[in-house]
Amino acid sequence: AQKVTQAQTEISVVEKEDVTLDCVYETRDTTYYLFWYKQPPSGELVFLIRRNSFDEQNEISGRYSWNFQKSTSSFNFTITASQVVDSAVYFCALSEQGNQFYFGTGTSLTVIP
């Protein structure tokens, strides 16, 4: 079973639309961390956010926001007023005790001008 599931393989939106990228995780640990990374066409993975399992507060950073819900084991990522520069592959990741790290398969986002 996948530890991190990103069911949306590809999403296309028109510029200025809002888009939500889903992430569902699975763990038995009580302490774990969740991350989102962006992989633009250049290939490098860029860190976006880290959230620990004890902090369920939603977070907003500019046009980006994250919704962490332990009850549904989800850590969804919303981009508001999308821009062409947001086009990339976005990865959700989980780190468990014992330093095991798991990445989802990624969601490829295309923002159409």
Added chain:
Amino acid sequence: DSGVTQTPKHLITATGQRVTLRCSPRSGDLSVYWYQQSLDQGLQFLIQYYNGEERAKGNILERFSAQQFPDLHSELNLSSLELGDSALYFCASSAEPGQQETQYFGPGTRLLVL
């Protein structure tokens, strides 16, 4: 620019060969991680080092090995290469080794096995 450097950027080799990928962590970071990104398997954690010692192991094949040197740079050795080893290999680093640490990724080494 994350501050993590990887060399070479591209590598083309033949089946059965051995290659070495090199990674220099961000200044001050003591922990290094290696990942393999392939089309069919996605991004897979291979191994982690902290201050020269192996810290955690993921899905690393026996044909692969790594080490971290006293100057904290790390090398990933891939031997008896197979076509399926063709992938993008990422190195990441963090200040400390814990699961809570944010990892900063290098640009990757693209390996093509022919």
